Amino acid sequence: MTCGKSPKNRPGDGQSAACLGVALRCCQRTSLAIARKQGYQLAFTLEDGLADVRHLDNIPRLLISGNPSLKAFASSIAQIQETDPVRVMHVDLDYVYDPDPAQQTKNINTLIQRSTT
Structure with a gap:
């Protein structure tokens, strides 16, 4: 899989990160499609957000790193909210x-x- 970026791009240059993001989303869609074909009904994604019981094949998760304090952890969880209805x-x-x-x-x-x- 390519995204049209030069192999000379290095992490931190912005372009490589964009390319990686596109590749990860593409791989995630492919992986979810394969999992569905194999009969899996539940799947965690690489996206942040709230889960929806109507879409158990697309459960977002929150990635945590750096062993945050309890206060920082609670703040991260509290920031994940449903979008306001229009x-x-x-x-x-x-x-x-x-x-x-x-x-x-x-x-x-x-x-x-x-x-x-």
Whole structure:
């Protein structure tokens, strides 16, 4: 497997690290495909993050090195969080706008109240 980088690149030059990252992701996908073909239902990946019980063939893990203190370890674990869901709202402005300023203010306030619940 090649990524188009010169063999003269050395670790720490940025390009080698990018090439290695591409190679590892490619190898991981290939390895997971082979494991699935062989009947494996669980697999740890090289990615950080939270596991999802619906995807047991793609369980992320946290790599720890350097024997961190308990405080540093706890901080690392606490930083792994689910991504925040995106809230989407469709607003029909015909129901918000009103020629009467008092009614329009009431409509806007109602909209704000609904969007914060």
